[in-house]
Amino acid sequence: MRAGLPDDEAGDKRSAARALREAVKSLDRLAEFADVLMPGDAEEPILPPELIGVIHDWLREIRAKKDLAAVGLKPRSTALLFGPPGCGKTTLAWHIAMRLGVPLVSVRTESLVSKYVGDGERNIAKLFDALATTKGQCVTFFDEIDSIAMKRDSVGGSSAGQGMIGMLNVMLRRVESFDGICIAATNRHDEIDQALWRRFGIQIKIDMPGAEERFAIIRRYLCPFDLDD
DSSP states (O other): OOOSSOHHHHHHHHHHHHHHHHHHHHHGGGTTTEEEEOGGGOOOOOOOHHHHHHHHHHHHHHHTHHHHHHTTOOOOOEEEEESSTTSSHHHHHHHHHHHHTSOEEEEOGGGGOOSSTTHHHHHHHHHHHHHHTTTTOSEEEETTGGGGOBOGGGSOSSHHHHHHHHHHHHHHHHHHHOOSEEEEEESOGGGBOHHHHHHSSEEEEOOOOOHHHHHHHHHHHHTTOOOOO
């Protein structure tokens, strides 16, 4: 017998590696608006058990895409992470991408905004057009999504305010029609326009770490030093 993986499993791994290489090549077009973080560099977040359960359930749902399609259903493909700053929202998004074996496209939302009328809308369209070429072989992450998705009645009637509304309208259409995994994060969820909030299939609150999580975080980052409990 030949050592190694069975032919079908080896073929699946080769196909996945090839798809990843092609996705990375396509992602070069996104350098203007995003940083590409590879799955092998991700760190596992330290989270409370109930939050881990929510993430695992969502990942199982995503991986069951073919089974769900057989009965006319689709997995939820969009998530909004919200909570205080510094609680691991970016780390969690990167970890989800790693679990799915694809890069994380971390969008620099400030790069989408422009002082020129119409440029912000065009930048968002350009970003999503480039993402479409990856054929779903990445996870898209919008950090501080509130910077381009504030409530429409709070931005005012100036040209800048109208530009923000225009960007929000494009985001609404693009997120709704996006054929891929999209995660957004915010520290100010109360300021996000409710229409965009509803576009995300799952909303996940990331709280400040509890005592057990803080203990685990300290232990991780003190390594290689080891203190008693």
